[in-house]
Amino acid sequence: MAPSRGWIHLTQNRVNARRLFGTRSPNFIRAATDPSNKAQVYISRSLDPYLNLSIEHYLLQKTPADSTILFLYTNRPCIVIGRNQNPWVEVNLGLLRYGELKVDLVRRRSGGGTVFHDEGNVNYSVICPTSTFDRDKHAQMVVRALQSLGVEKAKVNQRHDIVVDKVTDGEKKTFKVSGSAYKLTRLRSLHHGTCLLSSPNLPTISSYLRSKAKPFIKARGVESVSSPITNTGIASESFEKAVVSEFSTMYSSEEVTLVGSPEENVPEIAKGLEELKSLDWTYCQTPQxxxxxxxxxxxxxxxxxxxxxxxxxxxxxxxxxxxxxxxxxxxxxxxxxxxxxxxxxxxxxxxxxxxxxxxxxxxxxxxxxxxxxxxxxxxxxxxxx
CATH class of the missing domain: 3.30.390 (Enolase-like; domain 1)
Known part of the structure; x- marks a missing residue:
């Protein structure tokens, strides 16, 4: 696949991948809110899920209404539940609290189901004008990135998930490698998902997402739909570069801005971070x-x-x-x-x-x-x- 215009621009200026992913905008707020900045790319180097989701929310709220944003981030081990989900239905809270692996429980602001994140996943988020929003458009972008890296059988299914076919025990089976969630406002829409690359916790994820209380609860909230999952075997940096390349081809973006812990000092992000870390937000947003x-x-x-x-x-x-x-x-x-x-x-x-x-x-x-x-x-x- 030919490199994108943005990647060519950076290559011609002799900026290699390491330098590309090692630079930081001198003014994140100015870059994000600049009305002339129609296509923006951000990559977080923080593993804090609360911070990454707060940066994402800031970009949703503050970037120009007619701009399109790509945000990539990786989280430390955590379970992320949807805005309208019930943690007592979705999560084995005993294992979460007393298991050997330290796992955060996070409620995001978008809908959708429960997902497990760790350093073997890269999360992608695309924010665009609501007038141009399409549930499959940017999932297909990620599919093209995976295919360029050799995952030729990647595709988007009817549930808007990214799946691959594998032969297991002599039988072809379909495995989910990426799920999506959405948040739509009047002017801006958010599509974000997580792509399984090389999660070391793949064998144990299901045990964290198996609530012991679930059989005894009748809930109004949204329940997750379980699917068999697998890793794609792609390195995180390779995935990031491929997704940025596909995005740049679509939107002619030419710069990548790193974000992370310094953005905690942005007042709106600090406020969002405090809210997401609140136990009342995590648990008391649960429907009856x-x-x-x-x-x-x-x-x-x-x-x-x-x-x-x-x-x-x-x-x-x-x-x-x-x-x-x-x-x-x-x-x-x-x-x-x-x-x-x-x-x-x-x-x-x-x-x-x-x-x-x-x-x-x-x-x-x-x-x-x-x-x-x-x-x-x-x-x-x-x-x-």
Whole structure:
């Protein structure tokens, strides 16, 4: 594939790839907001998912309404949920909090499903006028970049995901390598996605995205659609160069600007960073849901625990509790205390359900069968050793 005009321009000025990805604009704000800057390319060298999403949001809000922006970034290990998703449905919070791998939980501002990011992914974001927005246009751009790097079977499917076909165990199967999410405003539209390149966590990603509480929750939010995934085997810098080249061909952009930790000092970005790091943003943006647990339902661990619990939560806060069938051998006084202690609680602030729930009678009567231990297991509360 012939290099783009922008890449030719840089090459003719003897700027190699290392220098290209090692320069920084002296004034990020001026570059981003310049009304004459119709095509802009930014690459982040920060691995902070909160910062990268805040920079992205700044570019969505502040760049000229008729400009088109490419932003590439890589995050440290994190799970990123969609704007209208329920973390208690999407994520194994116990594994997230107590697993060996340190993983951040981040709620982005766009819709779509839950994704796992690490240093083996490169995330791409294209911001353009809403009048020219198309869900497949820039996914196809990424496909062309992958194909130029030898991933010839890459394509966009009907769900706007990028997939590849592979022969596994003698059978051709389709694997997802990139999913997308979108945010549309009156003037500006955002399409961003993550491309699996060489994630070392591929075998364990599914365990982080398998919530133990999900079978007992009825939620209004958007649930993710699971798909088999695979790495493309492409180096991150090669992917970045190829995507920049394709973008430059489309929009005649000639400069790449690096961003990262210095942009934390931009007031709007600092404000967005603070919001995304807030636990209230992560958990309390959750749409209303109901939780209903009863002994005997198929949990894989709960048989014989001998209790039932039903509650409704709105914006992550328990608003009503039904304890009418809680469990045998529990006094009315204890149940009244349970309702009082649970109502008004923000679920993510409950570190140990054992302190809130009375013991119901059970055949063994051991600590393992305590309702609080079950709830800790489902909601990622304190681990009982």
């Amino acid at each position: 849901f109901t939780f209903s647990y009863s002994t005997g339902r198929d949990t894989g661990t709960a048989e014989g625990h001998g209790f039932e619990l039903d509650f409704t939560a709105r914006h992550g806060e328990i608003t009503s509790v039904d304890d009418s069938e809680y469990g045998k051998g529990v006094s009315r006084t204890a149940l009244n205390s349970t309702v009082t202690s649970l109502k008004g609680q923000k679920i993510h602030e409950i570190e140990d359900w054992i302190r809130l729930l009375p013991q119901a009678s059970s055949p063994s009567g051991t600590r393992e069968t305590h309702p609080g231990v079950v709830m800790n297991d489902l909601f990622g509360g304190n681990k009982w050793d």
